[in-house]
Amino acid sequence: GEVVPVLDARGAFGSIEVAETARPTVLVASWGSATRPAEIVRIDPALKKQSSLTSFTTDAASKLGWAPLQEFWFDNDKGRRVHSFVVLPPAFDPAKKYPLFVLIHGGHANMWRDQITLRWNYHLLASPGYVVFLTDYRGSTGYGEAFTLDIQGDPLRGPGNDINRAADEAIKRFPYIDASRQAAGGASYGGHLANWLEATTTRYKAIVSHAGLSSLQTQWGTSDGIYNREVMMGGPFWTDPKKWLDQSPVAYAKDFKTPILLSVGENDFRVPMNNTLEMYAVLQRMRVPARLMVWPDENHWILKPENSRVFYREVAAWLAKWLK
Template identity: 60%
Template sequence: MKIRLAAFALLVAASVHAEDRKVITHEDLWLMPRVGAPVTSPDGKYAAFNVSEPSYKKDESATHLWLVATDGSAPARRLTASKTAESGVAWSPDSKRIAFAAKRFDDKVAQVWILDLAQGGEAIRATSLSTGASEPEFSPDGKRLLFTSHVYTEAKDDKDNQRIAKEHEERKYKAHVYTGFPIRNFDKWIEDDKRPHVFVQTIGANDARDLLAGSALAKLPGYSAPDENAGSTWAPDGRSVVFVASRNRDRAAWQFTNADLFQVSADGGEPKRLTGADALEAGDSYGKPRFSADGRTLYAAVTPQTGETYNAARLAVIDWPGGKPRGRIELPNRLSLGGFAPAPDSRNVYLTAEDAGQEKLYRAANGAKEARLVGSPAHGTWANLSGGVKSPVLVAQYESATEPPEIVRLDTSGKMQKLTNFSGERTAKLDLVPVEHFAFTNARGQRIDSMLVRPPHFDATKKYPLLVVMHGGPFSQWRDQWVLRWNYHLLAAPGYVVLLTNYVGSTGYGEAFSQAIQGDPLKGPGDDINAAADEAIKKYTFIDASRQCAAGASYGGHLSNWMQATTTRYRCLVSHAGLVNLEAQWGTSDTIYGREVGNGGPVWEQGEVWREQNPIRYAAKFRTPALVSVGERDFRVPVNNALEYWSALQRQRVESKLIVFPDENHWVLNAENSKFWYAEVQAWLARWLKDEKPKGS
C-alpha cells in the first residue's frame, strides 16, 4: 500500500508542473550522461565507476572514470581524461590503487593500466601482451595482477602469438573456416583459433605467465569462456586462481552447454575442476566466483540444467579450501539471481533479483536455503550491487523510467542515499510521468503485470491512441528503468499512451512463469499482450480503443510479426529484428539448440509449434501496415528474416516500409542511426494513429 501511495504521489507531483516542462526529444535522451556500474573499494570508503558523455559525433564521445565517497561527504570527481573508455575496474587490497583495461596512446589492443590514487599522477601501463589484457584483479598481497587475454590455441608464448598474428595479416585470402559449432555471436564471427586464457603478472615486471598454456583443458575442442565477463579471481592465499570455463562449447548444435569452476596454480599447470562431472554432457552452469572476507567460502552464480529452455540462477555456497558444496541459496518464488555481494562479517550475503518490474535487495545467511527481502525502492530498480570487503557498505546503481542511472548507497535495511546527480537537473526540465502498474489474470489463470506510461502534458478529458510495446528476450521483462533503445517517454511524446506488458515467459515472476513459454513461444505471449490491451482500455477511459498500434524488437519483433499473422486489431505494426519464419531462424541464427527444445523438437520433425506458430505460414492473412527494420550485421536474428517478411508483405500488397542499417547489429547503436530510426517510427505511428478514422476508410 505504501508503495502504491508513493507512486500516486509522484504521479500527482509530476502533473502539477507538467505544463512548465518540455516534451522529451531524442537529443535529451541520447545526450544524457550514462553512469556505469560501481565498484566499491575494499575499505568501503569509495566507489569507482564510468560515466559516458555521448555525442552525435563519434569522435566527440568520451568515457571517463569517476570516484565518489560512499558516505556522501563530497561530490563525485573525475579520475581520467583519456577519450578511450576504461573497463574492468578493480581495486588493490589497500584501497590505494585502481587497475583497469584501456587502449591508450599507441596501444593496438587494450592493456591493463594502474592508477595510484594515493600518490596521484597519470595511470601507468602494467601489461604489454600483443593479444591484450582485460578483467584485471590484484592479488591478495597487492603485488601481482590476474587478467584475461585471448590467445592463439597453438601459441606457446607471446612471441608465438605475434608470429601467428603476422601470418594471418599476410594471407592473400580472407576466409572464415570452421569444423564445429558455434561460428557467430551477435555481430561477430568467432575466431575459432583463439581462446581466453588466464594470466598472472608481477606488477612492475614483464613476466606475464599464461596459466593454461599447454594444459589439457585448453586443448579441448569445446574449451572457452561462456562470455566475456565469466569471471576469475584469486584464491585467498594468493597461491592459485579460480576461473570459469566451458568444456563443451563445440556441442552447442545438439545439446545445452555449460561452464564450470576450475582452480589452477598461480605458477600454471593443469587446472583442477571444482564443479560438474567428468562427462561433457550439459550440467549446471557456474559463473562470477567470489570469496567471502574470511576466505572460507566461495560463492558463485549457478544455473541448473533441467532440460528446460529457462532456469533461474541461484547462489552456490562452497566450502574453502575444501571445495565441498554447502548448498544453494534461492530467491523467493525462484526468482533469478541478479548480482551479489558477500558481507564483511563472512556470515551473510546480499543479493539482488528482478521482481515484478523492479530489481530488489535480499539477504541470506550462509546456511540459509532462501534469501529474504530486505527492501526495494518506491519505484525503479537497484542493480550492479557492490560491497566493501572490510566495511559493511553496499553501493548500487539506481534508475527508474524517469531517472537515468545514478550511484547510490544502500544500508542493511534497504534505505537509499543518492551519491551522484549527473542527470537530475536535465530530467527536471522534462515532462516525465512515473509508470503506473496494473495487473489482471489471463485465461490460463496466470497473473499478468503491465506498466502504463501517460503522454506528456496529459489531459484526462482527452482520448489518446494506444501504443503496445513488446519486450524482447523472451527471458527478460519491462522494468521501471531508464531505457535508451525503446525509451517509454520518447515513444509516448507525440501523444500516445504506451503499454508495456510482461507476458508469460517474462522474468521477475518466478521460474515456473518463465518456463511456461516452452512449447508455446508466440501464441501464449501474444494472447497476454492483446488481453492486457483490452484490460487497459477498460481501466483507463482516456484510451481510444479505435486507435491502436503495436511494436517490438528481437523477441518483441517476433511477436509483432505474430500479430500480423493472427489479428487485425492494430492499425499498424513496427518490427525490428523480428523473425517471420521459425524454420529459417533456426538454421541461420548464432544459437539453435535452445530453439529446438523450446519448439518441441527438431525442425524436420515438424511438430505443432513449427507448423502452428510460424508467422510465415499465415502470410495469406497479412493485412496490417508494417514498418520493418533490421541491422545487416545482426547474427542473432539474421537479415534474411526481415527480407522474407518484407517479401511476403509486398507480395500481399500490404502497405509497408523496410529499413536496413548496413553497419548495425542486433540493436541500433549509432547516434545518428538511432535518431533516424526513432523519427521513422514516429512518422509511421503518426500516419496511422493521428486520424480518428483509419487510413483508407
Template identity: 45%
Template sequence: MRHWILLLIAAAALAGAGRPVSHQDIWKMKRLGEAAVSPDGKWLVYAVTEPDYDPAKTAADLWLMPADGSSPARRLTNTRGAESDIAFSPDGKQIAFTARREGDEAPQVYILPLDGGEARRVTSLPNGVSNPQWRPDGKALLFESAFDPIAMQRKERKWNARVYDTFPIRYWNAWLDEKRPHIFTLDLTSPSAKPVDLLDGAALASSRGFAGRFNPLAGGQALEAVWSPDGASVVFTAVVNLDELMYAETESHIFSVTASGGEPRLLTERGQSFASPRFSPKGELFAEHTRIPTRTRIYSLSRLARLSWPQPGKAVILTQAWDRSVSSFEFSLDGATIYIDAEDSGFDKIFSMPAAGGTPAPLLEVSRGGYTNPQATAYGLVAKYQTSAQPPELVQLKPGSNVHAYLTRLNLDQLRELDTPEPVHFWFTAKNGRRIHNLLILPPGHDPAKKYPIVIFPHGGPNSMSKDAFSTRWNSHLLASPGYFVLQTNYTGSTGFGEQFADGIERDVLRGPAQEILEAVNEAAKRYPSIDLTRQAAIGASYGGYLMNWLNGHTTQFKCFVNHAGAGNNESQYGTNDGGL
C-alpha cells in the same frame, strides 16, 4: 543527513510538469559506467561518459570520491577515450584499468596512482586486453587477451576469406575466427617482465569446444578470471563444447590453473553449467549455477552456488528453493553476508542472505525504479539506481532503511525540466488463469478528458522483463512523448516471476503471449478511459518483432506495426542462428 532522500519524494521531484522528453535529452544524458570500491571500503572510482552526436566530442573519464559522499568527486582522467575494467590495488593506492589511448591499436592495461601523476601503460598486446586483476600481494596482474594461433600466417597470406568447419561462425554482429581467449599474468616488480600465457599449450584451450562466455554488450569472450586468495592459482570460467552449439546445450565450467601455467583442473561437475566465480573475503569460492543442460526445459534460473575449494567436489546450491534468478552477487566486507541483485515482479531489487546459506530477503522495498550492482563499503552499500526516466546514478543504501542517498547527480537537474510521468504498474488475471504484470506510461500532460492513442511494446527475449528502467535505445518516455500511452506487458515467458512462468512459453511460443498482450490492452482501457482503442499501434524487437508478425497475421485492431529484427521463418532462422538452440 540532509542528502538522504525518500524514494517517494525523489520520484515526485523527477516527474514534474515540464516539457516532453526529446531524443536529444535521452541521447545527451551523462551515462554512468562501472564503479569500483577500494579494499578498505572508503573510496569509489567510477566511469562517466558525456555523449555527443559528434563522436569526436564525446568524453569519458574516471572519477574518485569518498564512499560516503562527504566531499565532491574528483576527475582522475581527462580523455576522449573510455576507461573500463577498474581494479583497485590491494593497498588502495593505485588503480588498474583498460583503455585505448593514442598509439594503442587495441585496449591496454594502464596503472594510475591516486595521489597524482599520469597513468602508465603496462601491456602492449596486439589483440588488446581486458579484466585486469591485482594479485593479492599487489606485485602482479592477471588479465585476459585473445590468443591467435595463426597470427603469423594471417600477416603473410594474401587472401582474407573466412573458412569454417563447425558452428558457430559469428556472434551477433561479430565474426568468429581462430582467436581464443587466454589468461596472462604480468610481474610488476620487473620493468622488463613479459606477459606469461597461463593457457599456452593446454589441451583445454586448444580443444574445438573451448570458448569464453560471450558478452554481446561489451563484445568478445570473457573467461572471468580471478586470483585465488593466496595468489598461487587462477580460477576462471570456460565453455567446453561450443562446437556442439547447434544441436546440444553448451556447458560452462569453473577451472583452476596454477599461476605458472599448465593444464587447467576442472572444479565443477559435468552435465551442469557454472559461471562468474568469486572468492569471498573468507576465502570461500562461490559461482552462479546457470543451468542443468540435461534438464528438458528451455529456461532455468541462475542460482548461487558454493564450490569446493581447493579440491574439486560437489557444489552446494544455496538458492535452490528461491524462485528468482541471480543477476549478480557481492559480499559484505567481512564475508558473512551475500548481496544479490535479481529481477522480481517488474523491478530490479537487492536481496541479502547469510553466506552460510538461507533464504534471500529483500534489502528494501521498491515501488519506483530499480537497484543493481550492489557493493559493500565502510558505510553500508553502494548500488546503481535508475528509473524509466532517469539513467543510472550511484546511491548509498543502509540495510533496514527504505531510503537512499544520491552519491552522483549526473542528470537530476536536467530531469526536473521534463514531463516524465511515473509508470503505472497493474496486474490482471488472463483468461488462461495466469496473473500478468504490466507497466503503463501515460502521455505527457495527460488530460483525462481527452483521448490518446496507445502503443503496445512487448519486450524481446522472450526470457526478459519489462521494468521501470532507463533505455537509450528503446526509451518508453520518448515513445510516449508525441502524446501516446505506452503499454509494456510481462507476458508468459517473462523473467522475474518464477522459473515456471518463464519456462511456460516453451509449448505456446506465440499465441498465448499475444493473447495476454491483447487482453492487457483492454485492461488498460478499463483503468484509463482516455485510451482511444480506435488508434492502436504495436512495436517490437527480436522476439517482440516475432510477436509483431503474429499480430499482423491474426488481428485487425492495429493501425501500424514496427518490427525490428523479428523472426519470420523458423527454418531459415535456424540456418542463420548464432545463438544455438
C-alpha cells in the same frame, strides 16, 4: 532461505557492489527510474535505507515533463498474474483520448523495468501524444521459473494472447485510451511477436517490427541460436513440422493486412536479415503497406547515435501516418 525485501523503492538498481570492510553491510549501486537517469546510491540493508551519492542529472531531469509509470496486474487465460506498465504522454489530460502503442520487450527472458532505456525510450515514444503500454507476457523473467517456462512449445501464440488481453485490460481500466487507434511494436523476441500479431489480428492500425523472425524454421536455419530453438520446441523441426509451422507468422500470410514498418541490421547474427526480407516479400505479395529499413552498419540492435535518431524519426512518422 526466504527472500526478504530490503527496500520498497521504485526504479531499477544495477552494478551492485558490496563494501567488503563496512560493518554493518553497505552496498553501492546505480539507481534510476523512467523519470530519473541513473545515479550512484548507497544502500544500508540494516536500516532499509537508500541515499544518493551523486546528482549529476537531477536538475536536468526535473525540467522534463515525465510522468511516473503507472502499473497494474491482470490474470491471463491460464490464470497466471501478469504485470504491466502504462506510460503517459507529456501534458497529459485525462479528459482527452489518446492512441495506444503496445511495446513488446525482447528476450523472451527479459522484463520491462522502471528505468530509462535508449533502444526503446518510453517517454520519447509517448511524446507525440500516445499512451505507451508495456506488459510482461508469459515467458518473461522476474515472476518465477514456472512463468518463464510457460512458453515452452508455445513461443508465440500464448505470449500474443497475453499481449492482446493486456491491451484489452488497459482499455477497460483507463478511459483516456482510444481503442479505435492501437499500434504495436517490438524488437528481437518483441519483433517475433510483432510479426505474430501481423499474422493473427487486425486490431492494430500499425505495427513496428525490428529483428523479427518470419518462421521458426527460417530462424532455426540461419540464427546463431539453433539449439535454443530446438529446446523451446522440443526437438528439431523435422520431428514435428506441423508444430513448427503452426507458430510461424508467414504460415498465415493470407491474413496479413496491417501496415508494418520492418527494420533489421545487416550484421545481425541472432535474427539474420533473411527473416525480414522474407516478411517483406510476403507483405509485398499480399499488397500490404510496408516499409523496409536495413541498417548496413548495425547488428542485432541499433546502437549508433545517428542511426538511433533516424530509427525514432521513422517510427514516429509511421505511427503518425496510421494513427492520425
